[in-house]
Amino acid sequence: MDIVYFAWVRERIGLPRETVETEAVTVADLVTELVAREERYAAAFADLSALRVALDQELSEFDAPLAGVREVAFFPPMTGG
């Protein structure tokens, strides 16, 4: 599964994209796995209310299932316009 990061999430984690092997059932499960890995992930995911997630380029929620999903994106609230 591909994971992509944007803005300060990308900066804290230190990379824009990575591929992970995971059995996580929901986005929240995936976050728990990532946070357990290294301090920089814990820092990036410290406050989930400050984060947004997209599954295969569609905005989603942290309790959404990951079945069939190919790309997960984490980023701060968007500031377009």
Added chain:
Amino acid sequence: MDIVYFAWVRERIGLPRETVETEAVTVADLVTELVAREERYAAAFADLSALRVALDQELSEFDAPLAGVREVAFFPPMTGG
């Protein structure tokens, strides 16, 4: 005193501008004088709620005094934009 007419008021009365001698105290008095003159004025002023008035190029009301006024304009509700 100069009186100017616009849109269908001008068309009904048949002229765009005229100069009148009047002792009318208010706009309504002036209208009464005009209506008494000829049928085309009576036709133009038949329904005052369908008319607007400007005194010296400022929107005003039919009960406004005419003292010091040089130009009175009568016209239908505006349709700019």
Added chain:
Amino acid sequence: MQVRVQQERFDLGAESEAFAAGAAAAAGAGGIVTFTGVVRDAEGGGLAAMEIEHYPAMTQKALEQIASEAMQRWSLADALVIHRYGRLVPGEKIMMVAAAARHRKDAFEAAEFLMDYLKSRAPFWKKEILHSGAAGWVQAKTSDEDALERW
């Protein structure tokens, strides 16, 4: 702030660019809203032309009052009003307003305010001339008068 009453066509592109450039140079204008009105066909179709009459001695002054009030109420960086008169054919631009402000909400509100006031308080009258030769004055809409109550 600029107000222009004219018979000639105006160039929407050039006006928009010039207004945006001027507003951007002014400190803090982050958003620019424009509204452009175009002659559309009559309700039942068959419009040949629209004749716009105005009150020359009053028009410029009335538009400047409306624009000045918008400048003050929304602390605009700039405002623009262009309104044509004379004979226009369907598809021609009748008028435009533009408002520039620090925040988008102010620019939107000011542009809507300008439009609502232009519709009912600027001394213009429109007459529709049909291909059939029939002609009629456009009637003011109650909804346009009601729109003023918002401000």
Added chain:
Amino acid sequence: MQVRVQQERFDLGAESEAFAAGAAAAAGAGGIVTFTGVVRDAEGGGLAAMEIEHYPAMTQKALEQIASEAMQRWSLADALVIHRYGRLVPGEKIMMVAAAARHRKDAFEAAEFLMDYLKSRAPFWKKEILHSGAAGWVQAKTSDEDALERW
């Protein structure tokens, strides 16, 4: 309906003219509203540049969804969204939206809807780079999120 995500500058004048001409040709478009966003100085001043990051695989699709929804909700004659990414300096245009409709209220509402959704639902992130060298991500505003509740 047209949606463009690009690094290059766009010509507001040419875009406005082309959009208005197309919308006027489409039956019944009497009003055209545009909004243009310009890079303004940072809150405390001293902005050197604004860097706009986006999510290439998602951006076009997200903007098209937003524009499609506007087209349907307001029966628009046409809609346009242009949004830039990359490094911009103060005074440069970031983006524009345009909406054309039979009645001005629809064109205004659709343009505001497009802006409100672009602000909070299009995958762009802005970073301010100051002359001092300091840099910081622009924070989403609660007021921008709240603006969505109107729709």
